Amino acid sequence: MTSPPQRTSEPRWLTEDERIAWLRLMAVTMLLPARLESELKRDAGLSHFEYYVLAMISENDEHSLPLSELASRTNSSLSRLSHVLTRLETQGYLTRCASQADARASLARLTETGWQKVVASAPGHVDEVRTVVFDPLTARQVGQLSEICGRLLGTLDPDHRLLDHD
């Protein structure tokens, strides 16, 4: 990736500054998820995806959410979500129930156990996020990071499937 191979139409190669920025960004995208993963596994016995699913449901009215909506917010396929919900259901954290509005749709609804799980694991998770992301940055940099990620999402998520109104 550093030494340009000969080629018919020269690609626009990366400048040295861009290359360093890129390697660092890659490193962050490799290490950050792994870090959150292991913290949650250790402290809550959940994968990050499972936690995220529970957290997303918990933020909604009645602690319930249609599966399609949940799939969008967690950036997962319905297939993957369905498998994960089956596991979480087996563990007693949620139940599936039918939607009155649409007979095709199902709602994932947190049980009391599931809600307590979120309540118990969220503070530790937030603390980890602080340690890894916000503590090392100045307030100014947090703003820059937010703006930069916003820009990237313009390309990565043009329809705002993940972030609805931020």
Place this chain on the structure above:
Amino acid sequence: MTSPPQRTSEPRWLTEDERIAWLRLMAVTMLLPARLESELKRDAGLSHFEYYVLAMISENDEHSLPLSELASRTNSSLSRLSHVLTRLETQGYLTRCASQADARASLARLTETGWQKVVASAPGHVDEVRTVVFDPLTARQVGQLSEICGRLLGTLDPDHRLLDHD
């Protein structure tokens, strides 16, 4: 993650700005790898990890690298690396050979086919990186991103296992 549950010792919750920054960063870390993954799968028939492995080897002298070193640079376990190398070896992209310096160590060495594979797939990959990361940002923002990621890596990778000298 948004509504603070009651608790004996209140955790330092996220401010609204931090919360938005966090959700955006999460979205990027979910979408960016998926995007690179599908581009490489489509254009080169490689997973991003496989590509990265080949690319890292290709940047070294003799197109070869000890497995431990390779595991560090790709942030993988030796186990994962070993499985992947077996696949790449089967596909003819590399071979394993013994190290003279250390009888315990093995080197992964690109074959001519493997090198040609890197040469053929790198430009398309770089182009995708440009499209998704650098084109949407100003030069100033690229600098900010680099600095910010550098800070985060101070916590995520204190021993500089991934990035040696940048």
Place this chain on the structure above:
DNA sequence: AGGTTTTAGTTGTTGCTTCAAGTAAGTAAC
């Protein structure tokens, strides 16, 4: 009203990752 398309979700298979257990070579301790 009847047929097609789209939306919503499930399930089985296949493949990659993780984990645990193993071998073998080098290093340190006494």
Place this chain on the structure above:
DNA sequence: GTTACTTACTTGAAGCAACAACTAAAACCT
């Protein structure tokens, strides 16, 4: 100069994710 420990890597089993194929309900079309 053995014993103990660490480093380097492999392998098999288990679990999770991606993909494809399926059912069923709603929307759309004319």
